[in-house]
Amino acid sequence: MVNFGYGLTPSSAVKIIEGEDKLYRKLCEMEPDVKKCMACGSCAASCTAGDFTEMNLRKLILSLQRGYYQQALPMVKNCMLCGKCNIVCPRGINTRHLIMSIQKIYNL
Amino acid sequence: MIFQGKQKIWSEYQKDIPEDHYFYVRSCIRQSFFPASEKTFLDIVKGELGKDFFETPHHTTCGGIAYHAEAVPQETMMTIIARQFALMTENGYENYVCSCITSFGLYTEVMEDWREFPELEAKIRENLWKATKREFKVPKYLAHASDIIYKFRNEIAERAKFRLVNHKTGAPLKVVEHIGCHYSKMFPSKGVGGAEYPYVLAGMIESWGGEVIDYPERRHCCGFGFRQYLVKANRGYSMSNTYKKFESMEPFEPDMIITNCPGCPYFLDRWQYVIAEQTGKTYGKDGYGIPVFTYEEVAGLVLGYDPWDLGLQTHQVAVEPLLDKMGVPYKPEEKYKGVGGKVIVPPEFPMNIKCC
Numbered sequence: 001m002v003n004f005g006y007g008l009t010p011s012s013a014v015k016i017i018e019g020e021d022k023l024y025r026k027l028c029e030m031e032p033d034v035k036k037c038m039a040c041g042s043c044a045a046s047c048t049a050g051d052f053t054e055m056n057l058r059k060l061i062l063s064l065q066r067g068y069y070q071q072a073l074p075m076v077k078n079c080m081l082c083g084k085c086n087i088v089c090p091r092g093i094n095t096r097h098l099i100m101s102i103q104k105i106y107n108l
Numbered sequence: 109m110i111f112q113g114k115q116k117i118w119s120e121y122q123k124d125i126p127e128d129h130y131f132y133v134r135s136c137i138r139q140s141f142f143p144a145s146e147k148t149f150l151d152i153v154k155g156e157l158g159k160d161f162f163e164t165p166h167h168t169t170c171g172g173i174a175y176h177a178e179a180v181p182q183e184t185m186m187t188i189i190a191r192q193f194a195l196m197t198e199n200g201y202e203n204y205v206c207s208c209i210t211s212f213g214l215y216t217e218v219m220e221d222w223r224e225f226p227e228l229e230a231k232i233r234e235n236l237w238k239a240t241k242r243e244f245k246v247p248k249y250l251a252h253a254s255d256i257i258y259k260f261r262n263e264i265a266e267r268a269k270f271r272l273v274n275h276k277t278g279a280p281l282k283v284v285e286h287i288g289c290h291y292s293k294m295f296p297s298k299g300v301g302g303a304e305y306p307y308v309l310a311g312m313i314e315s316w317g318g319e320v321i322d323y324p325e326r327r328h329c330c331g332f333g334f335r336q337y338l339v340k341a342n343r344g345y346s347m348s349n350t351y352k353k354f355e356s357m358e359p360f361e362p363d364m365i366i367t368n369c370p371g372c373p374y375f376l377d378r379w380q381y382v383i384a385e386q387t388g389k390t391y392g393k394d395g396y397g398i399p400v401f402t403y404e405e406v407a408g409l410v411l412g413y414d415p416w417d418l419g420l421q422t423h424q425v426a427v428e429p430l431l432d433k434m435g436v437p438y439k440p441e442e443k444y445k446g447v448g449g450k451v452i453v454p455p456e457f458p459m460n461i462k463c464c
Contacts, residue, residue, distance in 0.1 A: 001385065001387070001388070002385040002459075004343075004385075004386065006340065006341070006343040007386065008344060008347060008351050008383065009344065009345075011352045011355040012352060013325050013352045013353070014324040014325060014356065036117075038304045
């Protein structure tokens with residue numbers, strides 16, 4: 001092997017878990033607005049529950065997209081449906097309705 | 109989302125690109141990395157499409173590399189750019205198109221700065237006058253060269269001799285598109301599709317018959333990052349970024365990568381060699397890498413230009429597996445011949461990544 005004087009650090013690349021994105025596709029059908037999310041984090045910044053718990057809607061959506069739902073879903077139980085994220089979302093996503101749809105699809 | 113709502117939102121991400129009459133400036137680093145790309149661009153827009161694109165040998169670098177490496181101050185870079193605008197004004201053009209993504213980001217940044225701080229523009233005008241006795245008008249429209257190819261992608265598709273399709277099976281080729289960070293991440297409204305849904309390369313791929321791969325690290329930086337690469341001690345950081353992208357795209361088995369930035373094709377291409385030599389790992393099939401192209405090279409291939417005239421022999425990763433898939437004819441014995449068929453010495457070949 002050649003020594004170039006610099007090396008690689010291990011990759012932290014995200015990999016989609018195969019077959020685990022079926023439920024997310026179902027969520028997209030039921031709640032197409034979820035595709036509008038640009039992960040700006042306004043919802044997480046304004047979240048009442050986020051101050052005290054792990055609740056983070058931005059992270060939740062991102063995790064569901066990638067198929068990591070088992071780690072992400074416990075967050076949903078912390079949501080109080082106060083709707084602050086609904087007010088601040090720059091893409092106009094009905095986040096409260098989205099959270100309720102997630103609860104239905106993922107049987108929470 | 110209702111269809112009309114979707115159309116309305118998408119319209120906000122569109123760019124109204126003028127048809128014709130552009131002042132073209134080349135990139136300083138692309139000329140050596142991928143030397144035939146800019147010539148191919150001019151051949152396509154002037155020769156194939158009959159458009160008016162003017163270039164002058166008097167233009168210089170935009171100063172981007174020095175500016176991003178913090179070797180020159182902002183005002184120096186702005187005065188260099190003001191001189192470029194002066195050349196455009198002197199030659200009677202109002203639409204400005206640049207070949208380089210770094211330049212595109214920098215021109216956009218400068219024009220926004222001048223709009224926000226008119227006193228800065230006045231100072232630069234004074235600097236330019238003192239240094240060169242030139243005056244300039246700010247361009248009415250600024251485009252990146254990939255915007256132009258995107259605009260005429262369907263006209264190119266109509267003239268296509270080859271498509272991004274496996275000519276044996278008829279299946280669309282799986283294509284990774286990588287957009288330079290300075291295209292739309294800095295000023296999202298200036299790029300086709302914005303920072304969220306950049307469509308400039310995806311549009312070309314779809315028009316020319318390919319299938320775009322949506323892999324998790326699709327929007328990750330190629331790793332160039334100027335100082336990350338320019339300082340040798342940081343080079344591992346640059347390469348690790350590229351490595352992360354390759355690890356992410358590998359399961360999707362891409363046939364090729366298309367880019368619209370000078371740095372991205374260079375690093376995605378050359379780092380494959382370094383990764384192979386350091387770790388023994390290659391990302392293509394049978395010990396080859398994944399071929400990386402500029403959008404002009406792909407447009408040229410689609411239009412039936414000779415692969416060696418497009419400069420594909422200057423790539424580190426062998427392009428022949430892709431040419432075979434597309435059914436593009438080529439003469440292997442002419443790969444390393446110089447101008448007029450002159451025999452030049454073939455390059456030294458790597459140990460762990462196959463080259464034809």
